[in-house]
Amino acid sequence: VSKGVEKSGVQKTITVHRLVAGVRRQPLRIVVTGGAGFVGSHLVDRLLERGDHVIVIDNFFTGRKENVMHHFKNPRFELIRHDVVEPILLEVDQIYHLACPASPVHYKFNPVKTIKTNVMGTLNMLGLAKRIGARFLLTSTSEVYGDPLQHPQTETYWGNVNPIGVRSCYDEGKRTAETLTMDYHRGANVEVRIARIFNTYGPRMCIDDGRVVSNFVAQALRKEPLTVYGDGKQTRSFQYVSDLVEGLIRLMESNHVGPFNLGNPGEFTMLELAEVVKETIDSNAKIEFKENTADDPHKRKPDITKAKDLLKWEPKISLREGLPLMVEDFHKRIF
Numbered sequence: 001v002s003k004g005v006e007k008s009g010v011q012k013t014i015t016v017h018r019l020v021a022g023v024r025r026q027p028l029r030i031v032v033t034g035g036a037g038f039v040g041s042h043l044v045d046r047l048l049e050r051g052d053h054v055i056v057i058d059n060f061f062t063g064r065k066e067n068v069m070h071h072f073k074n075p076r077f078e079l080i081r082h083d084v085v086e087p088i089l090l091e092v093d094q095i096y097h098l099a100c101p102a103s104p105v106h107y108k109f110n111p112v113k114t115i116k117t118n119v120m121g122t123l124n125m126l127g128l129a130k131r132i133g134a135r136f137l138l139t140s141t142s143e144v145y146g147d148p149l150q151h152p153q154t155e156t157y158w159g160n161v162n163p164i165g166v167r168s169c170y171d172e173g174k175r176t177a178e179t180l181t182m183d184y185h186r187g188a189n190v191e192v193r194i195a196r197i198f199n200t201y202g203p204r205m206c207i208d209d210g211r212v213v214s215n216f217v218a219q220a221l222r223k224e225p226l227t228v229y230g231d232g233k234q235t236r237s238f239q240y241v242s243d244l245v246e247g248l249i250r251l252m253e254s255n256h257v258g259p260f261n262l263g264n265p266g267e268f269t270m271l272e273l274a275e276v277v278k279e280t281i282d283s284n285a286k287i288e289f290k291e292n293t294a295d296d297p298h299k300r301k302p303d304i305t306k307a308k309d310l311l312k313w314e315p316k317i318s319l320r321e322g323l324p325l326m327v328e329d330f331h332k333r334i335f
């Protein structure tokens, strides 16, 4: 915090160092690409709360101004409408690179654009990091494991991804983004961090985002049947957004490149998830089976031993604790 003070009749500026996690330091300048989206906006809240300066870059494809509007009067906050596929010049200390649609419905909408975002967008942010000496964090995904043949998935597993399927624009896009990140690290000494995020839910998800938790919650609130794709026996592990944000910040501040799995190991079939949603919102809700989409991974569960050991991180909020927090937000937005 800078304060103008009168000393010996001369106006001087002194800097009062803030206490962050027990360590006194200057505020950082941080870029969050995709910061108007679901995860990005929660990350922005945390970074501003601890006193740093945040620049959000977003093209509003799936993000919304409403997610960050509460910061508009904060002089430490800036919002730039910009597509990461285009180069940009900025001066910052850290880059959290999240820009990319995450819901299958959104990333399949324009698959070539999804690839450009992952490849050219990540290249531009790495070029920026290289030029200014910033630390760069990539939000990769559990989708790099594809339809995994190893269960649970550890970071050493190379995955089972279809390179020519309808999900490939995202899966292969993120795999290339990881490759670029490591090549800038090895070739240009850029300080990088890679997080592989598993399914995450919470307030501010797009209501009609197409992902399973947002679909079930919106359907139960609207008294519509819960749409279970396929036989509903496929599994996912659901992480509450505040746990993820804590993991991302710990990773950025650590001395480890990764990749790190960031996810909640609690594994549910889609039918079990539907039951939890029914218990939370409406026990009379009906289930409607629908045809599944192509290449849907059969199971997914993170092994988080590495993040526990090296980042001292593990999720704290179970699905049954986190779901009501999301339901409250959806209730306000739907009714």
Ligand code: NAD
Binding pocket: 033, 034, 035, 036, 037, 038, 039, 040, 057, 058, 059, 060, 061, 062, 063, 064, 082, 083, 084, 085, 097, 098, 099, 100, 101, 102, 103, 117, 121, 139, 140, 141, 142, 196, 197, 198, 199, 200, 201, 206
């Ligand atoms: P989201 O769709 O809510 O947010 C993505 C944000 O990126 C949006 O604000 C969108 O407008 C912006 N964006 C997209 N393309 C852009 C472009 N070309 N230029 C600038 N901005 C662009 O998704 P989310 O759930 O918040 O995901 C954030 C990141 O985390 C993504 O990179 C995603 O791949 C990753 N991730 C999320 C999950 C999850 O379950 N939420 C799981 C694995 C990985």
Ligand code: UDP
Binding pocket: 086, 087, 088, 089, 090, 123, 124, 125, 126, 127, 128, 129, 130, 131
């Ligand atoms: N880039 C950017 N901002 C910068 C520096 C680079 O957007 O401050 C972009 C640049 O336009 C290029 C990409 O990042 O498309 C990779 O940059 P790099 O310098 O690594 O490669 P080169 O420009 O030599 O291809």
Ligand code: UDP
Binding pocket: 103, 104, 199, 210, 211, 212, 213, 215, 216, 227, 228, 229, 230, 232, 234, 236, 270, 292, 293, 296, 297
């Ligand atoms: N799914 C479902 N009903 C829905 C939406 C999704 O049963 O309304 C299933 C989908 O087939 C997949 C799982 O839920 O098996 C998770 O899908 P989501 O799109 O949330 O994320 P993914 O992990 O596939 O990226």
